[in-house]
Amino acid sequence: MSEFEKQRRQKLLDEDFYPYIKKMFDWQIEDLKQRAQAIEDPYREGLIEVYYQQLCLDYTAGKPITDLLPIMDKVIYYTEDTIDFVKRYNLAHPDEREEITILTEYFETEKLSNLLGLCILFERQDWLETIVEAVDLDYENREKALDSLIAMKIPNYPITEEKTPRILSFRNSLYKAIHAEKPEDTLKFLDEYLRRWYNGLRKAGNVYMDIHLMQQSDSRECCSFYGYWCFEAAAVAYLKNIDDSTLHRFMYYPKDMVEYARQQFS
Numbered sequence: 001m002s003e004f005e006k007q008r009r010q011k012l013l014d015e016d017f018y019p020y021i022k023k024m025f026d027w028q029i030e031d032l033k034q035r036a037q038a039i040e041d042p043y044r045e046g047l048i049e050v051y052y053q054q055l056c057l058d059y060t061a062g063k064p065i066t067d068l069l070p071i072m073d074k075v076i077y078y079t080e081d082t083i084d085f086v087k088r089y090n091l092a093h094p095d096e097r098e099e100i101t102i103l104t105e106y107f108e109t110e111k112l113s114n115l116l117g118l119c120i121l122f123e124r125q126d127w128l129e130t131i132v133e134a135v136d137l138d139y140e141n142r143e144k145a146l147d148s149l150i151a152m153k154i155p156n157y158p159i160t161e162e163k164t165p166r167i168l169s170f171r172n173s174l175y176k177a178i179h180a181e182k183p184e185d186t187l188k189f190l191d192e193y194l195r196r197w198y199n200g201l202r203k204a205g206n207v208y209m210d211i212h213l214m215q216q217s218d219s220r221e222c223c224s225f226y227g228y229w230c231f232e233a234a235a236v237a238y239l240k241n242i243d244d245s246t247l248h249r250f251m252y253y254p255k256d257m258v259e260y261a262r263q264q265f266s
Contacts, residue, residue: 002015004018004062007062008060008061008062009256010060010228012251013057014215017215021057021220021224021225021226022057025050025226029051032046032047041085043082044081044082044085045102047078049111051078052102052111053226055072056114056227056229059227059256060227065256065257079100079130079131083100083133083134098137103115103135103137109201109208112135114229115131116132116149117149117231117233118235120235121257121260122261125153128154135150142160143160143165143171144159144175145171145174147159147160148174148179149178152178152236167203170199170204173192183240186236186240190233190242190244191246194247194252198228208224211223227252228252229252230254231254234255234257234258238258
């Protein structure tokens with residue numbers, strides 16, 4: 001077994017694909033930055049996404065968690081930058097409405113829930129509030145599980161009363177885990193959530209799911225695999241201080257992040 005195979009946190013990441021996709025993300029970052037330099041007032045949402053992908057990739061590959069902090073700082077920096085752009089745009093165009101797509105797509109991706117979870121696990125309230133400010137640019141599309149996750153760290157944060165769309169019914173277990181009063185109930189609902197998480201996202205239309213199957217040389221140019229992680233479940237386990245050892249069997253449960261948070265902040 002190679003050193004890479006020993007170190008990686010998810011076996012789905014191929015050793016020969018990692019340097020390829022890492023180089024690709026580095027190229028995308030530089031390309032986006034160069035394009036932005038040619039524009040007087042650039043919209044740099046794309047950098048939020050690529051830095052998020054880079055962070056997840058390095059976590060998947062087994063990099064030390066402290067190495068992820070500067071990357072997460074970049075995610076927040078470009079989120080703040082994009083929030084400022086959107087606010088200026090909406091003020092100048094009152095008949096239109098711009099949003100930060102990567103942070104308001106409750107219905108399609110795992111990115112928002114993962115970024116909320118990471119902010120919580122890194123115990124950075126300022127980072128969390130920045131992500132939430134971006135979320136709140138979308139007045140219409142709300143989901144009670146993620147609103148409840150935010151409310152665990154921001155008192156009196158409003159939780160939508162709208163029924164969770166059927167396509168997102170797998171998130172009802174996360175909602176129940178957050179609001180459960182007994183540790184054993186929290187654990188039961190998190191277990192249920194993790195069992196349904198992968199297929200739930202796939203059925204909801206997340207085209208990223210199953211992309212690890214495209215890492216081989218004949219299709220790798222169409223592959224952007226950086227790992228599958230459910231940081232929001234880890235954040236709930238951490239905040240509610242439950243014994244999460246039975247959740248370690250789930251490939252996409254980031255147990256190392258929970259251990260890191262407990263060692264650093266508990």
